[in-house]
Amino acid sequence: MNLTHAHRRLMYAMRSNRHRAAQHVLSTAAAVVLWWAVARLFHLPAFLLPTPGEVARRGWQALQEGILWRHTWVTLQEVLAGLALGTLTATVLGYGLAKSRVLERLLAPYLVASQSVPVVAIAPLLIIWFGTGLLAKTLICALIVFFPVLVNTVVGVRSVPEELHDLFRSLHASRWQTVRYLEIPAALPVFLGGLRIGATLSVIGAVVGEFVAADSGLGFLINLARGRYDTALVFVAVFVLVGLALTLYGSVVALERRFLAWQAPSARSGAAQSSPGGELTP
Amino acid sequence: MNADTTPFLEVQHLGVVFPADGADLEVLHDVAFRVRRREFLAVLGPSGCGKSTLLRVLAGLLPPSRGQVTFPGHRARPRVGLVFQKANLLPWRDVLGNVSLPLTLQGAPRRTAERRAQRLIARMGLQGFEGALPRDLSGGMAQRVALARAFIHQPDLLLLDEPFTALDALTRERLWEELLRIWRAERTTVVMVTHSITEALLLADRVLVLSARPATVRLDMAVTLPRPRAEGLRYTPAFGQMARRLREAIA
Numbered sequence: 143m144n145l146t147h148a149h150r151r152l153m154y155a156m157r158s159n160r161h162r163a164a165q166h167v168l169s170t171a172a173a174v175v176l177w178w179a180v181a182r183l184f185h186l187p188a189f190l191l192p193t194p195g196e197v198a199r200r201g202w203q204a205l206q207e208g209i210l211w212r213h214t215w216v217t218l219q220e221v222l223a224g225l226a227l228g229t230l231t232a233t234v235l236g237y238g239l240a241k242s243r244v245l246e247r248l249l250a251p252y253l254v255a256s257q258s259v260p261v262v263a264i265a266p267l268l269i270i271w272f273g274t275g276l277l278a279k280t281l282i283c284a285l286i287v288f289f290p291v292l293v294n295t296v297v298g299v300r301s302v303p304e305e306l307h308d309l310f311r312s313l314h315a316s317r318w319q320t321v322r323y324l325e326i327p328a329a330l331p332v333f334l335g336g337l338r339i340g341a342t343l344s345v346i347g348a349v350v351g352e353f354v355a356a357d358s359g360l361g362f363l364i365n366l367a368r369g370r371y372d373t374a375l376v377f378v379a380v381f382v383l384v385g386l387a388l389t390l391y392g393s394v395v396a397l398e399r400r401f402l403a404w405q406a407p408s409a410r411s412g413a414a415q416s417s418p419g420g421e422l423t424p
Numbered sequence: 425m426n427a428d429t430t431p432f433l434e435v436q437h438l439g440v441v442f443p444a445d446g447a448d449l450e451v452l453h454d455v456a457f458r459v460r461r462r463e464f465l466a467v468l469g470p471s472g473c474g475k476s477t478l479l480r481v482l483a484g485l486l487p488p489s490r491g492q493v494t495f496p497g498h499r500a501r502p503r504v505g506l507v508f509q510k511a512n513l514l515p516w517r518d519v520l521g522n523v524s525l526p527l528t529l530q531g532a533p534r535r536t537a538e539r540r541a542q543r544l545i546a547r548m549g550l551q552g553f554e555g556a557l558p559r560d561l562s563g564g565m566a567q568r569v570a571l572a573r574a575f576i577h578q579p580d581l582l583l584l585d586e587p588f589t590a591l592d593a594l595t596r597e598r599l600w601e602e603l604l605r606i607w608r609a610e611r612t613t614v615v616m617v618t619h620s621i622t623e624a625l626l627l628a629d630r631v632l633v634l635s636a637r638p639a640t641v642r643l644d645m646a647v648t649l650p651r652p653r654a655e656g657l658r659y660t661p662a663f664g665q666m667a668r669r670l671r672e673a674i675a
Contacts, residue, residue: 303512310529313530315529404515405515
């Protein structure tokens with residue numbers, strides 16, 4: 143009996159999908175076992191390295207007490223607000239920079255200089271000016287999201303071929319029509335590549351803000367737990383942060399799948415630009 | 425009837441100079457010619473002579489440095505259809521979306537736009553490919569889509585910038601026929617830049633030969649070959665004579 147080509151391809155695809163899922167489970171399991179072994183073999187006390195089981199129990203407990211959810215919700219708010227604010231300003235300003243050489247000459251030095259100052263160094267200032275509430279954290283978050291989104295917006299908008307602009311001009315397209323039918327779709331691949339980086343950075347921004355001064359949030363929870371030598375809780379908070387970042391990243395990847403279906407799967411240029419190949423690209 | 429004596433398009437003393445450090449680059453120098461309504465004009469010239477610049481001026485994309493381009497019968501700028509050497513399709517729109525783009529930009533209702541697009545797609549022999557994305561089209565198919573797009577808003581003036589250069593010989597010859605058919609049906613005035621003497625003689629009513637940069641009009645020759653012009657025409661003495669005149673003017 144001969145398998146048809148299509149059959150074979152399908153079976154191969156299924157097998158490789160199952161392979162990949164199995165690989166993920168296997169690598170996670172290996173990491174947990176290694177962690178457990180290190181904690182056990184070296185007889186490390188729980189405040190240095192808790193075992194996976196202790197971390198899981200602590201997480202369950204924090205969940206039931208309600209503190210985990212409360213602090214996660216605070217951080218999530220900061221992250222989402224900061225991501226939205228940073229993306230919005232970066233997109234608007236990025237479009238302006240891409241279209242106007244004058245604006246670029248005026249602003250580029252400041253933008254580049256602003257990137258040479260680590261956010262950690264500016265965070266205390268923002269806390270002094272805007273207090274320890276949501277606003278300051280949102281601003282810190284927005285600040286860290288801002289640059290990668292800005293750069294990719296500029297590159298994306300500039301990547302529109304001149305001949306397509308000629309085409310639109312010859313058809314007397316209005317400014318808004320050119321933006322809607324040409325520049326947005328053409329810039330989207332590179333823009334989403336920037337958003338993917340920004341999304342993960344936004345979580346870092348929120349934690350930086352919370353480390354400097356806060357009375358809630360996952361960054362605050364980490365500080366609190368560290369002070370009490372509750373290392374298991376530190377681990378719990380870190381895992382939740384990782385989960386947040388992965389979810390945001392996955393959301394942008396989902397956006398790419400939805401809006402960039404017109405690209406050949408191998409040519410998702412925005413992805414190629416911002417991250418190495420393999421699992422990091424959609 | 426002065427419809428034939430009033431030109432559709434009149435180019436007078438047209439000069440284009442690109443400012444550059446040191447010496448300015450003069451691309452077009454005192455170019456003058458007329459095009460009648462529904463005429464098919466081919467523009468020949470050595471490569472880099474400024475043929476594409478001329479086309480950009482005619483399309484209104486580039487203001488002339490000297491002289492003027494007028495459309496005597498028109499109060500406003502006429503509607504223009506553009507086809508480039510590359511198809512220049514929007515990769516995120518399918519064939520139907522690409523062809524109907526000019527009507528969409530004019531604010532035509534979607535149904536109307538799509539119905540007319542469908543008709544042109546069928547005329548270009550692309551039925552069944554309405555939903556295909558540009559990445560799945562061959563070069564010839566993509567250029568057919570570009571031609572359909574250039575005709576959809578019933579332009580008064582069709583500007584073609586070496587539209588068949590990037591295609592293989594067989595596809596090119598089939599597209600010549602399709603262009604002529606659609607040109608006759610839509611009654612459009614055409615200006616086509618090309619570097620192929622054969623293409624100019626098989627398609628055009630008149631051929632303009634430009635000199636090397638800065639370009640001026642070297643020769644303005646009517647093509648007196650009868651239509652329809654079959655492939656075999658290439659091997660007739662009349663064709664050979666005209667081809668020779670053009671070749672001498674270009675050299």
